[in-house]
Amino acid sequence: MTASPRLRAVSDLHIAYAENRAFVQQLRPEHPGDWLIVAGDVAETFADVEWALRQLADRFATVVWTPGNHELWTPREDPVQARGEARYSLLVELCRSLGVLTPEDPYPIWDGDGGPALVAPLFTLYDYTFRAPGATSQEHSLRLAHDAGVVCTDEFLLHPDPYPSREAWCAARIAFTERRLAEAPADLPKVLVNHYPLVREPTEVLWYPEFAQWCGTVRTRDWHRRFGAVTMVYGHLHIPRTTFYDGVRYEEVSLGYPREWRRRGAAPDPVKTISPADDLRRLRESAQGATP
DSSP states (O other), rough: OHHHHHHHHBBBOTTHHHHHHHHHHHOSSTTTTOOOEEEEESSSSSSHHHHHHHHHHSSSSEEEHHHHHHTOOTTOOOOOOOHHHHHHHHHHHHHHHHBBBBBSOOOEEOOOOTEEEEEEEEOOOOOOOOTTHHHHOOOOOOOHHHHHHHOTTTTHHHHOOTSSHHHHHHHHHHHHHHHHHHHTTTTSSSEEEEOSSSGGGGGGOOGGGGGGGOOOOOTTHHHHTTTTTEEEEEEESSSOOOOEETTTEEEEOOOOHHHHHHHOOOOOOOEEEEEEEHHHHHHHHHHHOOOO
């Protein structure tokens, strides 16, 4: 048991896999006051999402969730056949019934170890602007992906209703989120949480670069600077690592599929501790060091 509450983060639990479901069953806080950030891709079916978030909400003092693309799928076998924005709204209602915080709720303030900091769960989607190498347009980028056999399942299961396209839904989410972030207290350091990275650079290590177009939008490129972030937490790529952009820590916290996490060890260990105070201190020291 740790001496003080900590802010913890994980994503891409994918509990349809028995090994990952067992991981969630065993996941426990290290202090009764620990919070857990869950940065999307819990599961594909409504019942599985509910099961996992209920387990976690019963154990952690606060759970903060943002949707991944998998929660937004409408699989044929899921009794809940809501699509697009209607499905997202149902997921938000589910979270609220469990006491889980979402991108639609007031941003909470973490005041435990490493605080205070505002934790902002975001939901931005993507708009195909992380184009495939050599692509000259969105249509060309998608064609290159199809030719390479690298096509995200979103193209078949993530419906944008009532928007005419996923990129239109993304534009609406960007506008909504920018307004909310602009209204947040400027004097608090911020932990931005999104399923997708806010910058393109993390996608440069993908084995299949054509997949990047389903991984974010260029419209969020300056958000970590513009909105006072000290840490950015994301998932989706299944490449857990720490990187820095403009001095801001980007932390990917994906569990991923069993075949992926087994390459890193016999047991999964994706949960990261987020310390906004440490990241703020390092960011300030870095800025001072860069001053001529």
